Amino acid sequence: MSTDLPEPEVKAHYDVVIIGAGAGGISVANTLAEYGVNVVMFDESSRPGGQIYRNLETNASKLTRLLGRDYAAGKKILTTFRNFIDKGLIEYYPKAKVWYLNSDNEIGVSKSGLSYKIRAKKVVIATGCQERPMPISGWHLPGVMSLGAGQILLKSASILPKSTVLAGAGPLLWLLAYQYRRAGVKVEAIVDTAMPSPWWSTSIHLLKALVAGEYLFKGLYLMLNARFSDVPIHRSVTHLKAVGNQQFESVSFKCNGEHYQIRADTLLLHQGVIPGLHIAEAAGCRIQWHGPQQCWVPVVDKWGKSSQNHISIVGDVSGIEGAKSAALSGKTAGLRLARELRKISGVQLGRLSFLSRLSRRRHQAIRPLLNVVFRVPVTYLNPPDEVVVCRCEEVTAGTIRGITKQGCMGPNQAKAFTRCGMGPCQGRMCSSTVEQIMAHELNRSVADIGRYRARPPIKPITLGELASTFSSPES
Amino acid sequence: MFQLISPSLVDEPVDLIEISINQSQMSVPSAISVAAALLYLENAVFRESPVSQSPRGPYCMMGVCFECLVEIDGERNQRACQIEVYPGMQVVIESTTSSSIGAEEEL
Ligand SMILES: Cc1cc2nc3c(=O)[nH]c(=O)nc-3n(C[C@H](O)[C@H](O)[C@H](O)COP(=O)(O)OP(=O)(O)OC[C@H]3O[C@@H](n4cnc5c(N)ncnc54)[C@H](O)[C@@H]3O)c2cc1C
Numbered sequence: 001m002s003t004d005l006p007e008p009e010v011k012a013h014y015d016v017v018i019i020g021a022g023a024g025g026i027s028v029a030n031t032l033a034e035y036g037v038n039v040v041m042f043d044e045s046s047r048p049g050g051q052i053y054r055n056l057e058t059n060a061s062k063l064t065r066l067l068g069r070d071y072a073a074g075k076k077i078l079t080t081f082r083n084f085i086d087k088g089l090i091e092y093y094p095k096a097k098v099w100y101l102n103s104d105n106e107i108g109v110s111k112s113g114l115s116y117k118i119r120a121k122k123v124v125i126a127t128g129c130q131e132r133p134m135p136i137s138g139w140h141l142p143g144v145m146s147l148g149a150g151q152i153l154l155k156s157a158s159i160l161p162k163s164t165v166l167a168g169a170g171p172l173l174w175l176l177a178y179q180y181r182r183a184g185v186k187v188e189a190i191v192d193t194a195m196p197s198p199w200w201s202t203s204i205h206l207l208k209a210l211v212a213g214e215y216l217f218k219g220l221y222l223m224l225n226a227r228f229s230d231v232p233i234h235r236s237v238t239h240l241k242a243v244g245n246q247q248f249e250s251v252s253f254k255c256n257g258e259h260y261q262i263r264a265d266t267l268l269l270h271q272g273v274i275p276g277l278h279i280a281e282a283a284g285c286r287i288q289w290h291g292p293q294q295c296w297v298p299v300v301d302k303w304g305k306s307s308q309n310h311i312s313i314v315g316d317v318s319g320i321e322g323a324k325s326a327a328l329s330g331k332t333a334g335l336r337l338a339r340e341l342r343k344i345s346g347v348q349l350g351r352l353s354f355l356s357r358l359s360r361r362r363h364q365a366i367r368p369l370l371n372v373v374f375r376v377p378v379t380y381l382n383p384p385d386e387v388v389v390c391r392c393e394e395v396t397a398g399t400i401r402g403i404t405k406q407g408c409m410g411p412n413q414a415k416a417f418t419r420c421g422m423g424p425c426q427g428r429m430c431s432s433t434v435e436q437i438m439a440h441e442l443n444r445s446v447a448d449i450g451r452y453r454a455r456p457p458i459k460p461i462t463l464g465e466l467a468s469t470f471s472s473p474e475s
Numbered sequence: 476m477f478q479l480i481s482p483s484l485v486d487e488p489v490d491l492i493e494i495s496i497n498q499s500q501m502s503v504p505s506a507i508s509v510a511a512a513l514l515y516l517e518n519a520v521f522r523e524s525p526v527s528q529s530p531r532g533p534y535c536m537m538g539v540c541f542e543c544l545v546e547i548d549g550e551r552n553q554r555a556c557q558i559e560v561y562p563g564m565q566v567v568i569e570s571t572t573s574s575s576i577g578a579e580e581e582l
Pocket residue numbers: 019020021022023024025042043044045049050051052053070096097098099126127128129130131148149151152172175273279314315316317322323324326459537
């Protein structure tokens with residue numbers, strides 16, 4: 001396979017650089033390659049596929065079947081991607097992390113301990129999403145992980161918890177419950193934190209979602225699968241806590257007025273996913289608050305163009321829409337770039353992108369329903385005083401509340417007062433909570449409160465790498 | 476706390492390789508992340524938090540949380556979830572709380 005061949009040397013100038021090899025980025029690359037545009041792609045992981053198609057190229061067929069049909073469906077775009085790499089149209093660099101991007105299209109990327117500064121005419125950000133942090137008491141204990149982490153361990157290492165509790169809400173929770181059941185994992189309980197949503201808004205969104213009926217069908221199938229397994233399901237749970245001394249030991253919660261305590265090796269938490277915006281922000285792309293999704297998203301047009309004309313943003317980093325939509329947004333953005341690079345005409349652009357845009361609209365139809373059904377309960381946005389919010393600097397919700405009462409005006413000032421958001425994760429694990437606590441305390445909207453400013457390097461690089469940064473010879 | 480998937484669910488037996496953890500030789504599956512390898516070896520605690528020295532282990536497995544920092548081949552503070560094991564790799568876990576690996580040498 002071409003991963004074993006020596007990789008091409010990084011050059012100083014490219015027409016199109018794509019950051020991220022998930023469903024979105026790969027679709028941009030495949031589309032551009034189809035129209036004869038050479039692209040280069042950097043991805044931090046060792047293998048292409050991103051979150052949903054993680055290790056799909058290398059996983060055994062039995063495991064692929066176990067993970068389900070949506071996982072196996074990625075084979076098509078991955079095969080096309082490999083063909084274009086072999087033909088030399090796509091230059092793909094795995095294990096290459098992008099740590100810098102500015103509004104002049106200068107990109108800092110580091111690979112194998114060396115760092116390069118390169119330039120591109122067009123940049124595509126396709127860096128995906130992360131799970132929304134779910135701050136509860138004890139969530140920093142070893143043994144408490146995110147639900148996605150449990151899935152990553154299954155997809156990329158074929159390892160499974162010996163006993164676990166799945167807690168939180170969102171489609172991924174029911175998907176992992178299904179995958180774990182098939183893999184024979186002992187799930188001690190599913191602790192569902194979703195609260196009943198108002199029937200009228202659910203019904204309206206349900207009607208609208210009928211055009212994307214396959215999602216409804218799949219959701220129902222996954223939930224029934226869990227319902228008819230022997231795993232106890234606790235619904236509308238409150239007062240969720242992880243308990244343990246040096247390590248996670250048990251989870252406690254309330255359900256229907258009763259108190260529960262369940263022992264397990266691991267606790268996997270999930271509260272949906274949110275875009276990872278550090279790169280887009282560092283490059284000066286405009287960001288706005290998305291009320292229904294309860295997160296920040298970049299401002300993009302229907303072609304994926306950001307407020308910076310030469311930067312496109314596709315896939316889940318442009319707003320949470322799922323894998324199919326990510327691929328379609330990638331295709332549309334790819335066609336638009338092919339037009340800008342004069343590989344296709346305006347008429348062709350309209351014709352070729354029509355079906356992708358239409359199909360994406362259909363996939364988007366499920367989102368309003370998911371936003372209502374899995375709306376994050378306030379307690380995970382604005383947690384009780386004792387909960388650690390910033391895990392790196394160990395700042396509690398109470399401290400953030402305290403400084404807000406004393407007149408702290410926003411997340412960036414909170415950084416200076418408490419060091420929250422100044423640790424190695426650069427605020428990725430606390431920004432969504434800090435904004436919410438301040439907004440609740442001041443009775444203002446999160447859009448007013450604002451967010452941490454992202455500063456480069458947006459991924460950690462060593463001083464050695466920084467010192468070695470060089471611009472490759474022009475070629 | 477973690478174990479390999481049942482052999483009946485994979486096509487071929489898993490290849491094992493040797494890496495060194497706190498100077499003890501350990502067998503772990505090939506082509507997995509250092510963090511996955513440590514969890515497979517029943518090691519949940521990777522380090523202590525700098526502020527209160529409380530035990531910490533990996534949370535996200537996708538490079539976001541920075542809870543999985545260990546020393547790899549002499550380079551400190553590496554995200555164990557983002558680096559794959561290879562034969563002969565030297566991993567050092569700095570936690571003193573409950574790391575079971577390499578504990579014998581210290582006794
Ligand atoms: C943990 C997790 C598990 C998920 N599992 C599923 C699932 O099973 N099914 C499903 O339908 N959806 C799943 N999702 C939702 C998923 O994000 C989308 O369905 C889909 O993967 C989106 O594709 P994408 O191309 O936008 O982003 P992704 O697939 O996330 O791809 C982004 C890529 O960008 C790379 N990257 C990020 N930052 C950098 C950087 N600075 N430098 C270089 N490379 C970078 C990453 O390594 C990654 O490969 C999951 C999400 C998460 C967070």
